Amino acid sequence: MKPFTTGGSAEYRVITFESVTKRFPDGTVAVDDLSLEIPAGKITVLVGPSGCGKTTTLRMINRMIDPTSGTITVDGQNVLDVDPPTLRRRIGYVIQQAGLLPHRTIVDNVATVPFLLGRDKKAARAAALELLERVGLPTAFAKRYPHQLSGGQQQRVGVARALAADPPVMLMDEPFSAVDPVVRKGLQDEFLRLQTELHKTIVLVTHDIDEAVKLGDLVCVLEVGGRIGQFDTPERLLAAPSDGFVEEFLGDDRGVRRLSFVGSEGLDLDTTRVVTSAGSSEVWRLLVDSSGKPSGWLAPGAEGDPLPIGRVFTVGRDSLRAALDSAVLNPSGDAIGVDADGKVVGLAGQEQITGALRGRTPAPVSAGAASAAVSGTASGAAE
């Protein structure tokens, strides 16, 4: 068995659940025979309806709750063999309301962790200031108290504090749900950016399927009673839900959301309707300027001024969803595909865009930890 050693973020952890059940004293089975392998360095999202056991599952990883039966390991070591304070120093924990100490300044809230880990006060504060900057908070906020910050700002402090011990594993319970949709989107984007630098092993709980497919490298849909509905990549979840429950949970617009995961590089683009001068025609045409950039739409049969263009998408960089958005926002119903310099590459109708999805069901991941996670759980789900 590998030792559960301390270490920096380069030391990746894999978390496994083997036949884990949690039955509370009143008889409620919150988690039922759960087997799950959470890959290192990725974001794994637990999502499902209220009461399906997400929080219980998460809290069993850092021993805020102990399982009734089964085994949870972090990097090969049974968590029950590690005393909770030691375990929690190595596993960051972020909760919905940030959980900040109200009578301490922001910088001290964050500095507490490095201080407890043995750094002197000055170094702990310097580390805290650096972290606050990293999560996008101006240092001017450092001397304020939690109640002087907005919900979104407090949430950033919560993330900074969880990162303060540089834990290889982070548990996040509905971290972005206490804020309005605009702030939430900003926090999510920031979080994804941060993860590209940090590569933590993150387990995130949410009840919001949109958040799950946006943030998760892998998404585990739990059903009430703590059983796995499906554990898969977001692409596969949207393309091939395993049963009626998962399909219903994914919502009515899962087809449209799937478009986000498919690149636009394979789209067949029409160049015959891209023109450099006006003149009449029976079809919609796109007028481009001398540098090849779009300048206006020429309506069929119309002699008047060109109509303004709507949104464009960058071929290869943007997804089919961006292409569809472009099609919907242009008067002809065509998406305008441009290159990195903004020059028109061609046009794509809505049918071509949605047609490009057909036959593109993503194959199951076949290598690496994610595959182990997916296949390992598929058997669990089938039980």
Ligand SMILES: Nc1ncnc2c1ncn2[C@@H]1O[C@H](COP(=O)(O)OP(=O)(O)OP(=O)(O)O)[C@@H](O)[C@H]1O
């Ligand atoms: N201490 C407890 N004693 C008894 N039952 C509990 C206890 N804690 C949680 N439960 C029950 O276990 C089930 C799972 O709860 P849990 O909090 O894990 O769900 P959740 O999916 O996180 O829900 P939500 O999205 O509403 O937060 C629920 O039915 C809940 O009522």
